[in-house]
Amino acid sequence: MSRLASPVYAAYRERTKASAENYDQARQFMPGGTSRQAAFWLPYPLTIKRGAGAYLHDVDGNRYLDLLNNYTALVHGHAYPPIIEAVREQIGRGTCWAAANEPQIKLAAAIVDRVSSIEQVRFTNSGTEAAALAFTIARIVTGREKLLMARYGYHGSLHEFEIGSFGNAGHLTFLARYNDLADFEAVLETHGEEIAAVFLEPVLGAGGIVCGDEQFLEGVKVAAHKAGALFVLDEVLTLRFGVGGCQGDMGLEPDLTMLGKIIGGGFPVGAVGGNRDLLTLFGPDDMKVFHSGTFNADPVTMVAGEVSLRELTAGRIEQMNRLRQMLQSGLNDIARKNSLPLAINHYGSCLNIFLSESIPDSPIDRADEELMDRFHVACLNHGLFIAPRGMVALSTVITEEDIAAALESADAAMRDVAAESG
Ligand SMILES: Cc1ncc(COP(=O)(O)O)c(C=O)c1O
Numbered sequence: 001m002s003r004l005a006s007p008v009y010a011a012y013r014e015r016t017k018a019s020a021e022n023y024d025q026a027r028q029f030m031p032g033g034t035s036r037q038a039a040f041w042l043p044y045p046l047t048i049k050r051g052a053g054a055y056l057h058d059v060d061g062n063r064y065l066d067l068l069n070n071y072t073a074l075v076h077g078h079a080y081p082p083i084i085e086a087v088r089e090q091i092g093r094g095t096c097w098a099a100a101n102e103p104q105i106k107l108a109a110a111i112v113d114r115v116s117s118i119e120q121v122r123f124t125n126s127g128t129e130a131a132a133l134a135f136t137i138a139r140i141v142t143g144r145e146k147l148l149m150a151r152y153g154y155h156g157s158l159h160e161f162e163i164g165s166f167g168n169a170g171h172l173t174f175l176a177r178y179n180d181l182a183d184f185e186a187v188l189e190t191h192g193e194e195i196a197a198v199f200l201e202p203v204l205g206a207g208g209i210v211c212g213d214e215q216f217l218e219g220v221k222v223a224a225h226k227a228g229a230l231f232v233l234d235e236v237l238t239l240r241f242g243v244g245g246c247q248g249d250m251g252l253e254p255d256l257t258m259l260g261k262i263i264g265g266g267f268p269v270g271a272v273g274g275n276r277d278l279l280t281l282f283g284p285d286d287m288k289v290f291h292s293g294t295f296n297a298d299p300v301t302m303v304a305g306e307v308s309l310r311e312l313t314a315g316r317i318e319q320m321n322r323l324r325q326m327l328q329s330g331l332n333d334i335a336r337k338n339s340l341p342l343a344i345n346h347y348g349s350c351l352n353i354f355l356s357e358s359i360p361d362s363p364i365d366r367a368d369e370e371l372m373d374r375f376h377v378a379c380l381n382h383g384l385f386i387a388p389r390g391m392v393a394l395s396t397v398i399t400e401e402d403i404a405a406a407l408e409s410a411d412a413a414m415r416d417v418a419a420e421s422g
Pocket of ligand 1: 127235
């Protein structure tokens, strides 16, 4: 059934008229009406007026249980009171200046305390910038120009990385299959002398919540070192999975770690961490890397990030994992009940839904795209906010009751979708 004839899309248009008007206006001033592709969907994205705890409220007055939490960044949900309190205090003292501030020391110390491979850290304003910075460090250390990453890995929107996330190699970008050590070794054997660094996520995030095999990750590190390249672990998304990130749980020691999302407590952020020897590159005495940015380590982000990390305890991570399990098994039950195919990848507090019998190579190359689009919009119609590609990331403020309500909404959404498919 076409989108125009679909009752699911008709219901969406009916209940989100103010969002539609905003979209028409936004398109006049921004191409596609947006600056963020991952926050766009057809027929138009919702305009959200406010977020509070586990809920989002749109400009038409509809409420949504947020099961995405800004693609994992809001690990404590929206307007988390301890973060708001710290930020409010900081804003009253000013938001940025071209000198040092104390909150950056606290956040850097908290990161060093939690993440075993990190002795020092350098802040940026996004994970994308963290990738660019890590790549720069690797190029300077090795004198080489290229990178190797996983096909469908995601390290932000710098061109050299973004092409890889769509499955394409480029003149600076080599690709190998995730969880395939032999493939990584083969590329490193053939092209190792050109490769400055290997970038890997311990769990593919945008690539569909695919857990990296520990032997694979360790093996790639060894192969990278053998080739004289750095091993960069991208924990922008995965830091939320363990107090010390995935590397803590998996016993991995990368040369450099990329961070972002939760270390900003809801504000724009990124960081690169590593051992002292490597990071002396930035030191004023031996400045091999000139790294600056108007808003780097601004005090507002730093206080928010420090609270966000402090409040993410092992117990709360465990609780989110338990609720993700409850959600996942409930989704399997209701898919069976509604005779819809369903396959789910998961790790920790995240999962990715595929409305197919099996899991495709990547969420960007999937046979269920049309069905997933429809299910996403049907979920919104029933007050459930998930990623258009089926990703879910829980927060610490989501309760068991919320998950039970989410399952009711998902059930109703599946019923609507099944009715149109049948
Ligand atoms: C693993 C990973 N690396 C890097 C990035 C890029 O971060 P940002 O969106 O802050 O540029 C993301 C964002 O989703 C990510 O998931």
